Structure formats: C-alpha cells, structure tokens
Amino acid sequence: MDNTILEMRSITKTFPGVKALENVNLKVRKGEIHALVGENGAGKSTLMKVLSGVYPTGSYEGDIVYEGETRNFRVLKDSEEIGIVIIHQELALVPLLSIGENIFLGNENAKSGVISWDETFNRTKQLLKKVGLSESPNTLVTDIGVGKQQLVEIAKALSKSVKLLILDEPTASLNESDSDALLNLLMEFRNQGITSIIISHKLNEIRKVADQITVLRDGMTVKTLDCHADEISEDIIIRNMVGRDLEDRYPPRSVPIGETILEVKNWNAYHQQHRDRQVLHNINVTVRKGEVVGIAGLMGAGRTEFAMSLFGKSYGHKVSGEVLMHGKHVDVSTVRRAIDAGLAYVTEDRKQLGLVLNDTILHNTTLVNLKAVSNASVIDSVKESRVATDYRSKLRIRSSSIFQETVNLSGGNQQKVVLSKWLFSNPDVLILDEPTRGIDVGAKYEIYTIINQLAADGKAVLMISSEMPELLGTCDRIYVMNEGRIVAELPKGEASQETIMRAIMRSGEKKQ
Template structure:
C-alpha cells in the first residue's frame, strides 16, 4: 500500500451537512450486574464523520450495537430517530436494510472462505439462481482496489494478516448501499501509512455524502478527520464537540475522556540496562503455505536485561511472523538459525517449550490466538502456566481467584467480577486479560505484539508503566507496534524490518519517525552495534 499523504483537516462543506440524519435519545442499556449505558444522547449530521471517544468500558461499542440492532429493540430503553423517524432495529439485517452498516472491532470474517466469498456473504452475486463467480471476483477486485488491498480475491482469509482482514471488512461494507458506516477501531490493526490510506477512504465517502461514525483511541486521527466528537465516560454522554468551531486538540479530548489533564503520554523511566541475555542469529522462516516465499530472511537481533526493544515495519514486513516463529515455532517453517538465552542455545519446538524457557508472547490477534472466548477471566489468567497453582493434578481454586483478582486490580480491568466471561468484555479489557495471562507466567522475555491496540489513552499509560516496571526488574521486553510515536516514547532501541529482513537498529537518542520510515521502506541493511558490545 502506498505511503499516502495525510488527509486534509480542512473539510469542504457538503450539501446537506447540517441536516440531522441520526438522533439517539436517552439510551440506557443494562446487563446483569452492570449498567453499560445510562441516558446517552447523540446527534449526528448527514455527510459528516462523527467520532465517539471514551476509555475502555465506557460504553462506546455497546451504544453502536444498540444502533445497529445487535442489541435489539426492547433490550434497551430510549429512542432512535433515523432520518427524523422512529427506528426499531431487531436484527443487523434491519439496520443494514435502512443503510446502516457496522464493522465491529473484532472482525467477523470466515477464515476458510476466500476474500471474495467473505465480501459477498449474505449478498451473493447470482445469475439464474446460481452464484456468478466471474462477477463475484470482478466486483471483489474492484472493492479491494478501492481500499488499496492488492490481494487475489480468491485468497483465503486465513492466509492474510489481521491488518489486511480489516480492509476486507471495509470492502464488505462498501459492497452494500451504505448511508451510515460505523467503524469500531478501524485503524487499530494498521500502521501509520495504511491508516492514512483508510482515512482518505473515509474522507472520500464523506465527500460523496456518506455519513461515518468512528470509534477510535487514536486521538491524532480523530482530531485530523472528524467533524464532531461525542465523549462518553462511565456509560454517560459527557459532551459533543465540533472540531473546528471548538478548536479541539488531543489534550481537550483527553480531558473530556478521563475528567482531568494527562500531563504526559509516557511515564518517567530511567532504564537500567544490563548484559545481553537473549539473541536470535540468522533466523530463516518459510511461509506456511507458499514454499517459495521466505517471510523471515537471515534475521539477527539481541535483547539486554532491563531493555525495551522496539520492532517497526509496515504491514506485511514480517514482524509478527518473526516473533511467532521464535515463540515455539508457532508460525511457518523454520529453515535455520539459533536462539540463545543466557549463553545456551534453545531448541523451542513447541509453545510449551518457549513458556518453560521463560518466554511469553502477547499476540496481536487476541480473538483468535490470545483468548478462549468460552472461558472466564479467572481461568484465562492462569491458563498459560497452571503448574503454578496446582497440587498434583488439582487446581487450587483459591489461588486461581487470588491471582486473577490481583491482575484485575493491577491492570484496572473493568469487570464486575473475575468470573465474568472474557467474551463479554470490551476489546481493550480483553487485551488486559491477555496481558495478565502472560504476566502470570513470570517470563524473562516478554514479547508484546501491538500491546495497546484498541486501548484508550489512560490505559495505555498504565500498560507503559507495567512494561517499564518489568524492564526495571531486569527482564527483557520486545514491543512490536505500528505506532511509531509509541515505539519512540517507550523503546531503548528500535529494529526496523522490510520484507522479512532486519534493515537497521537505532538507539533511542538517534531515532525519529523520518529515520525509522526510511529504514522501514529500504532494503539496504544498516549495520548495528554487535551484541558483544
């Protein structure tokens, strides 16, 4: 995908912009033991991009599920007015028939089906009662081009990364007669250049009169693209801001979200970096499906005790593939290389081997790889290392509860009880449970792949603090992130990857977004300081 220029923040006025298309009045939604929404009001104008901001668990996604019929009429109180008329959506099909399409934070694609099949699932392109595959592929290719995804429409969804899957979801939404497009964390799985491309798509929809509602924790993007922002805190609508008229900036949004000013995005931290204790040498990994493709090419890197090491790269660069293959060969076919910890070579053939060796890996895809959505928080927290709380073959339930409750408090996970099912949590709180699961294993090296994806600014600050505390305890931390400001603010050193090759390594003092982007898009390898130093 191209490195698109930033979307202009000067929004050309559109015909009908001031006309109200949607009103939500006094929306209240309760679940057993918790009131998710309390008397929420929101007004959206036609042809605008309207952002919804709030901390994890504030009720943002719940409000949109009410609007789209996921939570049907009768399961909540309040009123929805759509084009000035009272609307009653009992199913998602009802809202889609009205022209409202939602893309959920947790993607709803079928892995074993092709991209084209997913795009037109439930909206099959037929001719004389049979699916017209030529038409299906042609239309799918056109939609993929609109979202800037250069993949064969017949590629199975399971064979593309989570970032590309997000673009497939957007293409699927565009295949319908959309009047209001709801995007829940649309750029969470994308790096900065690809996020800009998506924002340009949204800007193009706005110029064609399509209304968008966007839930996002990326405040810079909200400030950049939105016409209006509704802030929700603890299930209540706090205020709606007009971006240009009210002179809104990120600090103003944060103040509305958390009820106070946040002086710094990153906690103060003075690193105490020790000796090299973990190395990967000449690591080579073959694609699990395409034997002719190397996804990791002779990669070498090291981590010191007490050090936070960042990994930067564009979508598809091989960051996740590298980390998963190291973590017990959970991705691809390893063709060669060495993993060395504390001077001894490790042979990690399975995930259990990696855990026993003191490695932990917080996956970027919490829904498919990080959680069992049928489990509760308590069981999930201890699941990666049950040996810590077992007596023989019996789980000590009191210890299970104690550890789950401890991590719930430490990570400030919003839930009425640790016996709550993880499927009922917001995306951000699910991420905290995944983090708790791996902290419970007491790792020496913690690999964090997009650790703050879908996390609000206040919770990010807390997670950054946890990462820094782990480093201060002499542990090594690897952070893979698509957000360059996050890597720059958190890391002591940053590696860059391009097309499976590590192209450089910059110390914190010499790294900036421009230098990182240059290395992320360049096959020329920049020599780094050898591990021995």
Template sequence: MAALLEMRSITKTFPGVKALDQVNLTVREGEIHALVGENGAGKSTLMKVLSGVYPHGSYEGEIHYDGAVAAFRDIADSEKRGIIIIHQELALVPLLSIAENIFLGNEQARGGVIDWQGTFRRTEGLLKKVGLSEAPTTLVDKLGVGKQQLVEIAKALSKEVRLLILDEPTAALSESDSQALLDLLLELKAQGVTSIIISHKLNEVRRVADTVTVIRDGTTVSTMDARSQPITEDAIVRDMVGRDMAHRYPERERRAGEMLLEVSGWNVWHPEHSERQVIRDAAFNVRAGEVVGIAGLMGAGRTELAMSLFGRSYGRNISGEARIRGQVADLSSVPKAIAAGLAYVTEDRKSLGLILEETIERNVTLANLAGVSAGGILNENEETAVAEKYRAAMNIRTPSVFQKVMNLSGGNQQKVVLSKWLFAGPEVLILDEPTRGIDVGAKFEIYGIINELSAQGKGVLMISSEMPELLGMCDRIYVMNEGALVGELTAAEASQERIMSLIVTE
C-alpha cells in the first residue's frame, strides 16, 4: 500500500524547548494510523505542523503528501489538499445550526446569496453518512458531545477529506458514543478515507488501528504494524513510558478506619426543570483510608451527586443529611463545604478546576488563601514556598512554579488541581474522572497519589467511566443508574459483568 503521507526528520523548537526532534511518520493510504505517547510527548505539535497551524518555515524537516513535497502556509492551505484536523476542543458555534456550522467559511452560495435549500440538502446527505438523524436546522447546543463530534466529522466530509486527523476524539464521550465513533472511522476507512487518531485509550487503539506509532519526549520510538502481528497494550505502554509496567495499578494495603462521610436520603432536582428529580434517595459512606468508587453510564447522575454535595454547586431543592466524622455537616455553600472537610476535583479541569492564565503558584493556593495570608494580606513568599512544596511532592514537571498552567500537559495540570485541594486540608476528596485525558504514565502517578492519601487516613470518593480503573483502585464500588444508587460491591465481588448487570437490571 502506497504512502499518502511521509513526515521526515521533523524538528520543532519553542523558546528553550525542543518539542520535536527528528520525528518520522509514514501513513499509508486507506489506513487508520494511531499516534500515541505520554502527555507532552509531541503528538499534537506534530499534527499542528502537518495541518499548517505551525506553517512551513517554522520547523525543520520535510512533509511529503500525495507524492509531492508540501509546504502548508496555514490550515486553509492544508484543507485545500484534503487534510482536516478535529481538535480535542471542538470548534463549533453553539448558537448556529448544524448546517450553518458544517458550511461555516465554505458557504454554498449563488451570486453572493446563500443557497439554503442546497445547503440543507447537502447537510442531510452528510448527516446520513455519519449516522445522525437530526434536522439540519437543529442548533448545535441542543446536541450532546457525542453528536457534536459527529457534526465535526460531517464538516470534514463536506471539505472532501482525504486525511482525517482526530485528537483525542473519545476523551469526553460515553462508552456507547465512543463505540459509535470508532465504527464510523472503520466505515470511512472502507470508503477510502485515511485517518490519524491520537488517543490515550489503548483498547480503542487496538480495536481500530492498522498501524501504531509511539512518540516519547519528542522523538519517534517505534512503529508497529497490526496487520502483520497483534499489538499488545503492554508493548505500547512499554514504548510510551520507556519501561515495563508490570502492574497498571500500584499495590496498596487496604485498611478501612473510622467513618468519615455518611450521606443519607440525598435528593436533588434539576436546576432548570424543577419537575425533574436528578438524584433519588442516595445513601452511601466513605471510611478513613478507603477509596470508594461510583460506577455508572454517562448521564447516571454521578457528577450531579458530587457537585450537589460540594456546596450545592448543582441542583435545587436539595434535601438529605451529610455527616463528617459523625457530625452533621453544613454543605450549603462551597466555602462551608471546604470548611467541613470536603474537596471536589472536577472532571473539567480546564474550565472549572484551574485558572489557565494564572501561574502554578497562584492555582495551588486558590482554595486556601487564608493558609498563605496574615491579616488579610497575601504573603507571596509563603505562597511560593507552598507551591514549591507541592511541585516536589507531586512531581509536577515544570521549570518553575511561575509557569502558567495553560502551558502544562494534562497530567501535570491534574497534579496542580490535586495540589490545590490537598492544601485546603480535606477529610474527604471527591475525584471526578481524575485521569480523563491523561496518558498511562501520568495515570500511574495519579494512582500513587491517591494511594498515598488513603494511607494518610483520607477518604477518597472516585467517579470514573473506566471500569478497569475502578476495579483496580477501589475498596468498594457503588453502582449508579438514573439518579439512584442501585448496588454496592466489595473489591472481591466486583467485576465489569456484575457492575453492568446491576445497571441493566435495576
């Protein structure tokens, strides 16, 4: 099979940092090629070079595309050649219709006037191709994330895509939406579309990829051909992190202590639709030294439960009782929840967990400014000392605590979020999707931090959509479905099959 793309000796340097160093990548026509590596390995940078985000002249090396040397000046230039990139943060306009989004910047016009009839007809054909039944006039903000991802692919198809690049396409999708997207990629492959997929989900990589290229520290480590022999996750992980990882989840001594958090009769109604009950009579507990999981499908109410507990950050007409160390806790506002001993690490670290434009130092102390102040005046030297302490303890990879958080990899951003809440001195940490969008090496480090917290006698409530993660980390797992806790399993009892049977039978 002929090569559609060859990237030869690509080197890209930013001030003080060599992001890519002599990287080589060959993608054959009609294949799905997976690009994997740890956060910060250079995967997205390489794709930005390819798509013209970093234009020709800003990097060293050559790009050969469709048999000729390519020198793309910008994204529009690469799109003309059929190279379309879909970033992890979707580039759709929420208050425009599906049709308007698909043809934005590529309007179907006659004599300077948009041909709406033709636009809607073409949109219907594209939506059919990606398996969407919505009307072309539907506003994008009425769609779930999974369907928005499909709209992005329809938009790519409207530009006669030959090489489709997807950066973490399933990171924010449910299991069913992820499977639907992967099925679509296989269908597009059958139609002759070549794809490059960046993903941390190695089970998905193994399912669809014909070839896997591993990048580590800005260099190409290996390229594996799945058509010549099966590729194992262990082999990919070894090349990604540079060492064997015999255990995906670090060992720890399971030892539950005194009762830390008890929740009973917890009911929550939707903040806008007052007739809709979101959480129904939830009752659960977390002991000192325990890691307790909450499993469930997307939309089961796990995040809503966590946020309603944490200072009533979600919902209305909230009722029920929460006790911390046996005492009724006032969780009626975020400051009161923090004072009572709760911390909540949100699933959306970029929008809700961090101030991206601020430094590591400023983010780490945000939840406990009193801890670095005297008489209402911030002690900047103390703030720096605290940030340095957590940088060392959490192994946050950065040249300085004065670095802006937006410049860190996903794994290091998550360590900053954890540092922020640990400095607040909580009794119980609620971790909502703590390893979403993080590579296997950084995941292992996060798991180690969680185990260390449990060893210190903290209670951890962990929400995760990755069942192997819950099974590997938790002492007990509560199963949630349609706003209710429908079962509880010990580590010895729990399996993916038992969790799913509780979800589908209740």
C-alpha cells in the first residue's frame, strides 16, 4: 500500500528575471520527518510557499497531489482547511496579544459573532500541554522567549488539526536546549502520525530527526536520501548541496594583530521597558587592528543588548561607560555619531532592522553613506550605481541586477547586502551580530572569507554568534558573557566548547 501523503510534480516557479524553481519533484511519506536542504536561493522556501498556497494556483506550473487528490490552493486558508500548516522563519504572532488570543486568531471559538473566552482558554491549555508549555493562556507573547514563541506557533498549528506541518528554519533563532526541545517534539509528533517537512541549515539537527532528505540546488531537485537505507554524513549532504566538497568550513587566516582600535570601559545599561532592571554590568572589551573577537553566551546573556547599546544607544536606558577609538574618547550617543566615530553594526535581524525590503540592492547599499555618492546634497546616480555594482560583484550577491528588490533575495544574499551597506561606510570597527544566522554552509564560507578580508585590511571585528564552532573557527579571542557580565576572556588556544560552557556554569554558581 502506498503511504505517500504528498507529491509535488514538476513544479516550476518564475519571478521577474529569475527562475526560482524548475521541474522540482518532492515525495513525502505519511508520518515521517522529511528534511528539505540546499543553499540560500536553492528554492526551498519558495517550494513550501507553493505548497501552502502563499503562491496560489496559476502562479506556477506543475501539480500538487495531497492525500491522493490533485489540489488547487488559491489562498493559505485553502491548504490549512485540509491539514497543511506552514510556520515561517519570521513568526506570525502579535506580541501584545495573549497566547490564547494568538493561537485562535482568525480561527476564533465564536457563536453568533461572540467569542467564548472560556472555550478559548480551555483549548489553549490543552494545546500548550501537548507542546510542553506551562504558561498561562493569558500570558502576553511579548513576555515569553523566542523558543516558547516557536512552541506557541506549533500549538496554533495543532489547533487547525494539522496533518502536514511545514517548518521553515524553526531553530534558527533558538539556543541549543530550546532547539533540542523542539526537535524532540517533532519526533513525538511523528509517533502520533503527524508528517513534518523541515527546512534547516543545521545539518546535525537534520541528521538527528530526518527520515528522508531532499536536496535542492539552483531551483532543481538534486537527490533524495533515505536516512534509514543510505549512508548519511554532513559531507555527503554538503556535496549534494553545493556540487563540490567543502573541505574546510572555516577559511584559514594569518593576519598580524596590531594596536588597540576599540576599547569599551565599565559599560552599563538598564532595560528599555523595565527601567529599574540592569541588563549590562561593567562590561570591559578591547578589539585590536586585524583581530576578530568573539562574544559567546547563552540566549539572554546580554550580547545583542551590549552591541546595540554601544551602537548609538540603540538599546537601553541609563546607558553609561566610556568608548575609546585609537586611544581617544568618542561620542557614540546616537547612531549617526557612532558611525562618524568609525563603528558599524550588522544586526541579527536583517529583515526588520537591516534592510529596506521593498527597496533595491542599489539604494540599500548606499543608505548609510549617501554623502559619498552625492554632489552638493544631490545623489549622483551614476556614482551610486557604480558603488552598488562593485559591491554586488565583490560580495558575489546573486541577483538579476542591482535594481532587484531585496525582499526577493535569499537570506544569504540579503545578508551580503547588509554587509555591503556597512562596508561602504568604511568603518574601523565592524560589529557582527549573528552574521550567518539562517544561511547555508556555502554562503557561510563566503561570509567568513569577507570577515578574513576585513581583518587583513586592518579592521577590527567584534562577532556575536550562538554557534560555538563558528566562534572557535573564526575568532582570535573570545569573551564569554552570562547574565549581562563578561565572565571569561579566552585566547584562541585555550577556547573550546567545554571551556566556554564551564565559564558560563561557574559564573552562574557564584551568583547563587
């Protein structure tokens, strides 16, 4: 008996100037976890948007056969009504509504137009129990962490009687323990007969949970691997993804380290909303010319808060401390002053804070340094185009042209546009906050190569990452943060995942 729940046949999807999918085929068995992998721009998210009805019937070629029937989805609700639910990488929750309100938003428990709150919150309790959350249904989404928000999204999917759950980069923003909890939940769903399709760049997680792995490359199906029959390793997956062996994940770098460029002394900050809560305590950091310095820590350690408060006080209240550039005190009290002092900050949230998504590569590239492409306050369009074209070439941004809107680029190419923007400002210090989040191994290698080039050019790089192997593979020195404090400073030769975690654990014990 055929246990196929889904078959996508010869799916072709074209955007202006770009063929995103070309004759893609995907077959998913009932009750399995099926992984979809590939480089950024390979077409993974596009394929899932076709499946869920985000891209409606008529906007693509090919057929979707679900539970033995050819389906035509005009809108997202059409797929949800038969049990297909997609959870996007950017969570679709309303922060200032409660968990219960979010779970049933658009799917309210109502009679004659009147919502039954008792039924809503009783059903919410049942759904939260299924996903392992003990929070009250009345809790506001803004008051829970990203890991728990991801579980609320899954509870929301369960409320729609999900049969096929699609998760796009579900662990990209999660720490290790939250990621493990989510993956264990998917395996529990598999035991209950729920089918899952997971898109992820974290190959170790894919190998842990997947029954089958389909690899896409350049919008085409390359191969489907059976994890129970085939030999599966990260190297095999990567070879299929990029079309070649990637012998070293981290390009070698040998750069002489010079004098101190950035020095931060006794840096403190309080929470933006809860103004009596101190989130940063006497942070002291130095970064030297040609040096890549990492900041490690668990989620909530204060790493992003430190970076944002340093960059023009973009975060925090009662921010205090000293900043020296090349040994001289500088004013970083506004973003403009921080840029003028030689700082640049590549945010972890490229879509919300890093890019103007509905604008072009051209305009995004020059946005923070318009003076350099202007004459008498009038933008020189020829000069601006030359700059954008140059960065598109140097950073190998895959696009139809510099006039393509950044919203239509893959995550890795969007990240390269953000980097272009800040590199064009010619900073002395570049702060990178999760620079490779949600991008594939090939694009990561290109980002690491750019970081190495920056160091070779004499820049100072401060890098925040939740992936410890990434910090260990790219950094000359690592600071460890926990609960808003620097708890260790480790040179490259002494740094390991064990020493970093030991420093975090010991600092936690001292506070108890």
